[in-house]
Amino acid sequence: MKLNFLIPRKGSKKKKLRLGRGQGSGKGGTCGRGHKGSKSRSGYSKKLGFEGGQMPIQRRIPKFGFKNPNRKKYFIINLDSLQELVDKGKISDIINQQTLLNNRLINKKNGLIKILAGRKILKISLKITASKFSKKAIFHIERAGGKVFYI
Numbered sequence: 001m002k003l004n005f006l007i008p009r010k011g012s013k014k015k016k017l018r019l020g021r022g023q024g025s026g027k028g029g030t031c032g033r034g035h036k037g038s039k040s041r042s043g044y045s046k047k048l049g050f051e052g053g054q055m056p057i058q059r060r061i062p063k064f065g066f067k068n069p070n071r072k073k074y075f076i077i078n079l080d081s082l083q084e085l086v087d088k089g090k091i092s093d094i095i096n097q098q099t100l101l102n103n104r105l106i107n108k109k110n111g112l113i114k115i116l117a118g119r120k121i122l123k124i125s126l127k128i129t130a131s132k133f134s135k136k137a138i139f140h141i142e143r144a145g146g147k148v149f150y151i
Helices: 079-088 097-102 135-143
Strands: 074-078 112-116 127-130 147-150
Touching: 074 079, 079 112, 079 135, 112 127, 112 135, 135 147
Parallel strands: 074 112, 127 147
Antiparallel strands: none
16 A cells, blocks of 8 residues: 555545536525625624624623622631631641641632631630631630731
């Protein structure tokens, strides 16, 4: 077998239909576009969301909401989950970003951490370092004899 003897499989190659090359071709005259109307003209392109003249859905639905592109996304951790880790003996009295990362409470992507109070009361004094704290969380941490440190 030689390369110059290779041919494509029968039926795999189909000739492109040439439009507007006379009536004998089967697609002469209007070239399959029908008669008149915007779709028959050259340069026609339907606008995104066009519904044939009906009021499009993006204009029927009222505008609402706003997304701030500069918003800060905080990874939220409850004091409950910290207390559970203390009960299991996985964390000591000092809690920082590395400790939370090791215990899989945050990802590497999450830079900002916010501590919330949760439902259970903190039983042990902890030194917690985070970006933000809720007022209730600060109250519970300090009542248990712990300290709050901001990053």
